[in-house]
Amino acid sequence: MNKQFIVNLPVRQLDKSKAFFSALGFSFKAEFTNENAAFMIVVEDCIYAMLTTEPFFQSLTGKPVARATEANEVVLCLSCESREEVDSLIAKAAAAGARIPHPAEDHGFMYDQGFEDIDGHLWNLVWTESQA
Structure with a gap:
Protein backbone atom coordinates (compact mmCIF):
# COMPACT_ATOMS: atom_id res chain seq x y z
CA MET A 1 0.00 0.00 0.00
CA ASN A 2 1.23 3.47 -0.88
CA LYS A 3 1.57 6.07 1.83
CA GLN A 4 -1.37 8.41 2.11
CA PHE A 5 -1.70 11.87 3.58
CA ILE A 6 -4.83 12.73 5.55
CA VAL A 7 -5.36 16.18 7.01
CA ASN A 8 -8.10 16.70 9.61
CA LEU A 9 -9.92 20.02 9.40
CA PRO A 10 -12.51 21.27 11.87
CA VAL A 11 -15.66 22.69 10.28
CA ARG A 12 -18.61 24.51 11.79
CA GLN A 13 -21.36 23.01 9.60
CA LEU A 14 -20.45 19.68 8.04
CA ASP A 15 -23.22 19.65 5.42
CA LYS A 16 -22.32 23.15 4.20
CA SER A 17 -18.62 22.22 4.02
CA LYS A 18 -19.43 19.06 2.06
CA ALA A 19 -21.55 21.10 -0.36
CA PHE A 20 -18.76 23.68 -0.73
CA PHE A 21 -16.10 21.10 -1.60
CA SER A 22 -18.49 19.12 -3.80
CA ALA A 23 -18.97 22.31 -5.82
CA LEU A 24 -15.20 22.31 -6.42
CA GLY A 25 -15.39 18.76 -7.76
CA PHE A 26 -14.19 16.81 -4.72
CA SER A 27 -15.99 13.65 -3.66
CA PHE A 28 -16.40 11.76 -0.40
CA LYS A 29 -16.02 8.15 0.71
CA ALA A 30 -19.42 7.25 2.13
CA GLU A 31 -18.07 4.40 4.26
CA PHE A 32 -15.94 6.87 6.26
CA THR A 33 -18.54 9.63 6.48
CA ASN A 34 -21.13 10.15 9.22
CA GLU A 35 -22.76 13.01 11.17
CA ASN A 36 -19.38 13.91 12.77
CA ALA A 37 -16.99 13.68 9.84
CA ALA A 38 -16.71 13.40 6.07
CA PHE A 39 -13.77 11.73 4.32
CA MET A 40 -12.97 13.90 1.29
CA ILE A 41 -10.91 12.61 -1.62
CA VAL A 42 -8.44 15.28 -2.72
CA VAL A 43 -6.21 12.99 -4.84
CA GLU A 44 -7.43 9.37 -5.12
CA ASP A 45 -5.21 6.85 -3.29
CA CYS A 46 -2.92 9.61 -2.03
CA ILE A 47 -4.33 12.76 -0.36
CA TYR A 48 -7.48 13.08 1.72
CA ALA A 49 -9.08 15.57 4.09
CA MET A 50 -11.23 14.50 7.01
CA LEU A 51 -13.73 17.30 7.57
CA THR A 52 -14.80 16.99 11.19
CA THR A 53 -17.36 18.89 13.21
CA GLU A 54 -15.68 21.19 15.72
CA PRO A 55 -16.93 19.25 18.81
CA PHE A 56 -15.69 15.96 17.35
CA PHE A 57 -12.36 17.53 16.34
CA GLN A 58 -11.89 18.85 19.87
CA SER A 59 -12.65 15.41 21.33
CA LEU A 60 -9.67 14.03 19.37
CA THR A 61 -7.14 16.37 20.97
CA GLY A 62 -8.69 17.80 24.12
CA LYS A 63 -7.44 21.21 22.99
CA PRO A 64 -9.55 24.18 21.95
CA VAL A 65 -10.27 24.43 18.24
CA ALA A 66 -8.46 27.30 16.52
CA ARG A 67 -10.68 29.62 14.52
CA ALA A 68 -9.16 29.66 11.03
CA THR A 69 -11.04 32.89 10.31
CA GLU A 70 -9.13 34.60 13.14
Whole structure:
Protein backbone atom coordinates (compact mmCIF):
# COMPACT_ATOMS: atom_id res chain seq x y z
CA MET A 1 0.00 0.00 0.00
CA ASN A 2 1.23 3.47 -0.88
CA LYS A 3 1.57 6.07 1.83
CA GLN A 4 -1.37 8.41 2.11
CA PHE A 5 -1.70 11.87 3.58
CA ILE A 6 -4.83 12.73 5.55
CA VAL A 7 -5.36 16.18 7.01
CA ASN A 8 -8.10 16.70 9.61
CA LEU A 9 -9.92 20.02 9.40
CA PRO A 10 -12.51 21.27 11.87
CA VAL A 11 -15.66 22.69 10.28
CA ARG A 12 -18.61 24.51 11.79
CA GLN A 13 -21.36 23.01 9.60
CA LEU A 14 -20.45 19.68 8.04
CA ASP A 15 -23.22 19.65 5.42
CA LYS A 16 -22.32 23.15 4.20
CA SER A 17 -18.62 22.22 4.02
CA LYS A 18 -19.43 19.06 2.06
CA ALA A 19 -21.55 21.10 -0.36
CA PHE A 20 -18.76 23.68 -0.73
CA PHE A 21 -16.10 21.10 -1.60
CA SER A 22 -18.49 19.12 -3.80
CA ALA A 23 -18.97 22.31 -5.82
CA LEU A 24 -15.20 22.31 -6.42
CA GLY A 25 -15.39 18.76 -7.76
CA PHE A 26 -14.19 16.81 -4.72
CA SER A 27 -15.99 13.65 -3.66
CA PHE A 28 -16.40 11.76 -0.40
CA LYS A 29 -16.02 8.15 0.71
CA ALA A 30 -19.42 7.25 2.13
CA GLU A 31 -18.07 4.40 4.26
CA PHE A 32 -15.94 6.87 6.26
CA THR A 33 -18.54 9.63 6.48
CA ASN A 34 -21.13 10.15 9.22
CA GLU A 35 -22.76 13.01 11.17
CA ASN A 36 -19.38 13.91 12.77
CA ALA A 37 -16.99 13.68 9.84
CA ALA A 38 -16.71 13.40 6.07
CA PHE A 39 -13.77 11.73 4.32
CA MET A 40 -12.97 13.90 1.29
CA ILE A 41 -10.91 12.61 -1.62
CA VAL A 42 -8.44 15.28 -2.72
CA VAL A 43 -6.21 12.99 -4.84
CA GLU A 44 -7.43 9.37 -5.12
CA ASP A 45 -5.21 6.85 -3.29
CA CYS A 46 -2.92 9.61 -2.03
CA ILE A 47 -4.33 12.76 -0.36
CA TYR A 48 -7.48 13.08 1.72
CA ALA A 49 -9.08 15.57 4.09
CA MET A 50 -11.23 14.50 7.01
CA LEU A 51 -13.73 17.30 7.57
CA THR A 52 -14.80 16.99 11.19
CA THR A 53 -17.36 18.89 13.21
CA GLU A 54 -15.68 21.19 15.72
CA PRO A 55 -16.93 19.25 18.81
CA PHE A 56 -15.69 15.96 17.35
CA PHE A 57 -12.36 17.53 16.34
CA GLN A 58 -11.89 18.85 19.87
CA SER A 59 -12.65 15.41 21.33
CA LEU A 60 -9.67 14.03 19.37
CA THR A 61 -7.14 16.37 20.97
CA GLY A 62 -8.69 17.80 24.12
CA LYS A 63 -7.44 21.21 22.99
CA PRO A 64 -9.55 24.18 21.95
CA VAL A 65 -10.27 24.43 18.24
CA ALA A 66 -8.46 27.30 16.52
CA ARG A 67 -10.68 29.62 14.52
CA ALA A 68 -9.16 29.66 11.03
CA THR A 69 -11.04 32.89 10.31
CA GLU A 70 -9.13 34.60 13.14
CA ALA A 71 -5.63 33.09 12.99
CA ASN A 72 -3.58 31.13 10.48
CA GLU A 73 -3.29 27.48 11.37
CA VAL A 74 -1.89 26.09 8.15
CA VAL A 75 -1.89 26.76 4.42
CA LEU A 76 -2.91 23.73 2.37
CA CYS A 77 -1.17 23.73 -1.00
CA LEU A 78 -2.46 21.65 -3.90
CA SER A 79 -0.55 21.31 -7.16
CA CYS A 80 -2.51 21.67 -10.38
CA GLU A 81 -1.80 20.38 -13.86
CA SER A 82 -2.21 23.74 -15.61
CA ARG A 83 -2.85 27.44 -15.16
CA GLU A 84 -6.35 26.77 -16.42
CA GLU A 85 -6.95 24.24 -13.63
CA VAL A 86 -5.85 26.85 -11.06
CA ASP A 87 -8.25 29.40 -12.56
CA SER A 88 -11.08 26.86 -12.81
CA LEU A 89 -10.81 25.77 -9.18
CA ILE A 90 -10.59 29.39 -8.02
CA ALA A 91 -13.73 30.24 -10.00
CA LYS A 92 -15.57 27.25 -8.53
CA ALA A 93 -14.42 28.16 -5.02
CA ALA A 94 -15.57 31.76 -5.42
CA ALA A 95 -18.94 30.65 -6.79
CA ALA A 96 -19.33 28.29 -3.80
CA GLY A 97 -18.69 31.09 -1.30
CA ALA A 98 -14.91 31.21 -0.84
CA ARG A 99 -13.05 34.42 -0.17
CA ILE A 100 -10.27 35.12 -2.68
CA PRO A 101 -7.62 37.02 -0.67
CA HIS A 102 -5.37 38.11 -3.55
CA PRO A 103 -5.14 38.04 -7.34
CA ALA A 104 -3.30 35.25 -9.15
CA GLU A 105 0.48 35.54 -9.16
CA ASP A 106 2.23 34.70 -12.43
CA HIS A 107 5.98 34.16 -12.15
CA GLY A 108 6.35 32.65 -15.62
CA PHE A 109 7.50 29.21 -14.47
CA MET A 110 4.95 29.19 -11.61
CA TYR A 111 1.35 30.34 -11.37
CA ASP A 112 -0.64 30.37 -8.15
CA GLN A 113 -3.67 31.72 -6.38
CA GLY A 114 -5.43 30.89 -3.16
CA PHE A 115 -8.81 30.87 -1.53
CA GLU A 116 -10.20 30.80 1.98
CA ASP A 117 -12.89 28.14 2.35
CA ILE A 118 -16.13 28.78 4.22
CA ASP A 119 -14.48 27.84 7.54
CA GLY A 120 -11.47 30.08 6.96
CA HIS A 121 -8.94 27.38 6.00
CA LEU A 122 -6.42 28.71 3.48
CA TRP A 123 -5.87 26.72 0.26
CA ASN A 124 -3.18 27.60 -2.27
CA LEU A 125 -3.39 26.23 -5.81
CA VAL A 126 -0.14 26.17 -7.75
CA TRP A 127 1.05 25.14 -11.21
CA THR A 128 4.75 24.92 -12.08
CA GLU A 129 6.50 24.03 -15.30
CA SER A 130 7.80 20.47 -15.16
CA GLN A 131 11.42 21.57 -15.67
CA ALA A 132 11.26 24.21 -12.93
